Amino acid sequence: MAEPVQLATVLSATNLTPNVRQLVLQPQHKLDFSPGQWVSLKLPVGPHPPLTRAYSMAEPASPAGTLTLVFDRVPHGLGSTYLFQLQVGDTVSLSGPYGHFLSPQLLDRELLCITRYTGLVPIHCLLKAWKATRHRMPVFLIAVGPAEDELLYHFELLTLAVTCSVFHYFPLVTSTDTAAVAQVIDVLRPWLRSHHHAQPLLCGTKPFVHPLRQYLMEAGYARKEIRVETYG
Numbered sequence: 001m002a003e004p005v006q007l008a009t010v011l012s013a014t015n016l017t018p019n020v021r022q023l024v025l026q027p028q029h030k031l032d033f034s035p036g037q038w039v040s041l042k043l044p045v046g047p048h049p050p051l052t053r054a055y056s057m058a059e060p061a062s063p064a065g066t067l068t069l070v071f072d073r074v075p076h077g078l079g080s081t082y083l084f085q086l087q088v089g090d091t092v093s094l095s096g097p098y099g100h101f102l103s104p105q106l107l108d109r110e111l112l113c114i115t116r117y118t119g120l121v122p123i124h125c126l127l128k129a130w131k132a133t134r135h136r137m138p139v140f141l142i143a144v145g146p147a148e149d150e151l152l153y154h155f156e157l158l159t160l161a162v163t164c165s166v167f168h169y170f171p172l173v174t175s176t177d178t179a180a181v182a183q184v185i186d187v188l189r190p191w192l193r194s195h196h197h198a199q200p201l202l203c204g205t206k207p208f209v210h211p212l213r214q215y216l217m218e219a220g221y222a223r224k225e226i227r228v229e230t231y232g
């Protein structure tokens with residue numbers, strides 16, 4: 001059954017990097033969601049409004065019921081360009097939550113997270129939930145950004161890597177999908193030799209995610225055990 005559409009008010013609008021913006025929204029009715037889930041925004045733009053776009057929750061559920069969305073400015077992108085100009089007090093229509101990318105059971109297994117740019121958003125939500133658990137399984141995160149100043153959550157993740165011995169963070173910077181895939185494989189190849197039972201989680205655009213899923217399958221993972229979320 002379709003979730004009801006409701007209005008949400010922008011409580012804060014902040015640039016996390018020059019081209020990534022965070023909106024904290026207060027929906028009229030609280031949404032019960034898990035890390036990895038997303039909401040569907042109905043935006044009053046495009047040739048046939050509303051334009052529907054999906055955005056993952058970047059932070060776990062809060063007592064006040066706020067939703068934190070984080071998105072990059074896609075060149076000529078109708079939806080992200082509209083969202084970028086929203087200000088405190090503006091409203092947006094949304095429905096959800098949706099999706100099955102992540103589940104709490106994942107926190108029982110070593111995680112291999114591979115993300116490109118805002119593909120890190122649902123993994124960030126998962127990491128926040130993971131930090132709150134007492135029994136932490138190791139997490140290995142490879143996060144690719146398009147430029148040094150576009151590495152999302154970079155200082156937060158560096159701090160986590162320094163303060164938490166089971167969290168391993170590999171930031172990479174490259175601007176094309178092909179180079180991003182090649183650089184990730186360079187990091188993965190030696191890692192896979194000594195880690196056999198990790199749970200892979202891949203998130204980003206299809207030209208990034210699909211070749212890496214293929215690589216992991218050639219390395220011995222079954223297709224169904226590789227969790228993917230693809231954007232665009």
Ligand SMILES: Cc1cc2nc3c(=O)[nH]c(=O)nc-3n(C[C@H](O)[C@H](O)[C@H](O)COP(=O)(O)OP(=O)(O)OC[C@H]3O[C@@H](n4cnc5c(N)ncnc54)[C@H](O)[C@@H]3O)c2cc1C
Nearest residue numbers: 053054055056070071072074077078079080118121231232
């Ligand atoms: C389940 C799901 C969750 C998502 N969560 C997020 C999120 O948390 N943050 C976020 O920034 N986006 C997220 N997206 C992508 C988002 O829904 C939009 O596709 C994106 O903002 C581009 O919309 P647009 O209208 O601006 O661009 P469009 O006019 O639709 O153009 C999109 C084109 O731009 C390219 N592109 C470059 N960067 C991106 C990008 N980040 N996402 C999609 N396409 C891109 C693609 O090649 C694509 O063909 C999610 C998508 C899905 C399906």
